[in-house]
Amino acid sequence: MSDEAYEGPWLIVGLGNPGEGFARNxxxxxxxxxxLLAERIGARFKAHKSRAQVAEGRLCGxxxxxxxxxxxxxxxxxxxxxxxxxxxAPASAVVAVHDELDIDYATLRLKxxxxxxxxxxxxxxxxxxxxxxxxxxxxxxxPPGRMEVADFVLKDFSSAERxxxxxxxxxxxxxxxALLSEGLERAQGSYNS
Numbered sequence: 001m002s003d004e005a006y007e008g009p010w011l012i013v014g015l016g017n018p019g020e021g022f023a024r025n026x027x028x029x030x031x032x033x034x035x036l037l038a039e040r041i042g043a044r045f046k047a048h049k050s051r052a053q054v055a056e057g058r059l060c061g062x063x064x065x066x067x068x069x070x071x072x073x074x075x076x077x078x079x080x081x082x083x084x085x086x087x088x089a090p091a092s093a094v095v096a097v098h099d100e101l102d103i104d105y106a107t108l109r110l111k112x113x114x115x116x117x118x119x120x121x122x123x124x125x126x127x128x129x130x131x132x133x134x135x136x137x138x139x140x141x142x143p144p145g146r147m148e149v150a151d152f153v154l155k156d157f158s159s160a161e162r163x164x165x166x167x168x169x170x171x172x173x174x175x176x177x178a179l180l181s182e183g184l185e186r187a188q189g190s191y192n193s
Contacts, residue, residue: 009056009063009087010180012037013080015098015121017154018070026140027073027153030097030121032165033138033172034066040173050082060181077124084129094133095176096125099153103139105161106168108175108191111135112184118149134179138172 014034015027022028034055038045043055045068055066065087069079076096084094092112102117103109113131116122125133143152157165171191178187 009065009089009093010059011065011067011080011083011087011089011094012059012176013052013067013069013076013083013094013096013125015073015076015096016068017072018068022154024156025154026099026157029099029138029140029169029172031068032169033097033136033176034068036169036173037064037176038066048083048086050079050086052079052083054083060177062180064180073124074120075124076121077126077128080125081128091129091132092134094125094129095136095179096122096133097136097172097176098122098138099140100137101140101142101149101153103137103141105139105141106164106171107139107193108172109135109137109139110175110179110184110188110191111137134184136172136175136179138168 012034014030016031017027038055041057041059043057045053045055048054051071052067052069067083069076071079098121112134116126143149175187175191178190
């Protein structure tokens with residue numbers, strides 16, 4: 001199935017950890033992006049039996065389900081698969097929006113399929129769905145010095161990073177819209193830097 005042929009719903013899954021204490025962590029940029037997309041379409045998140053918060057509406061003329069799994073990051077696959085089954089969507093209509101250590105801060109990459117690069121949320125989704133889903137990879141860079149990866153991703157963005165954060169979240173949401181409206185290849189041409 002090509003992205004252009006699919007009529008929806010697209011499942012846009014922002015990855016993060018539930019709870020106010022995690023809200024501004026680097027690991028939660030996926031939640032930040034789907035929150036902005038919900039704001040753009042005037043939708044509100046509601047609890048869903050899939051163990052996710054969902055908001056439904058239309059984005060770029062496509063029916064979308066925005067989702068935030070309410071399990072912790074490492075268990076994102078369960079709610080994502082439950083949503084895929086509930087909405088009868090193919091894996092290629094799933095878009096995971098997530099933080100990516102191997103990309104510099106505020107840099108984006110869009111792709112279909114591939115490995116999980118040690119990202120436990122992606123590992124969980126791939127175990128449940130297989131690798132054939134889209135990813136909007138939001139670069140957060142590597143931890144400084146000898147800081148552990150787990151400590152780094154569970155810290156809030158630094159004050160220097162926060163100066164660009166709103167712009168970065170906005171650009172990431174634009175990239176999701178481009179993926180839906182223009183297809184993967186054109187969106188990659190515009191947003192992969």
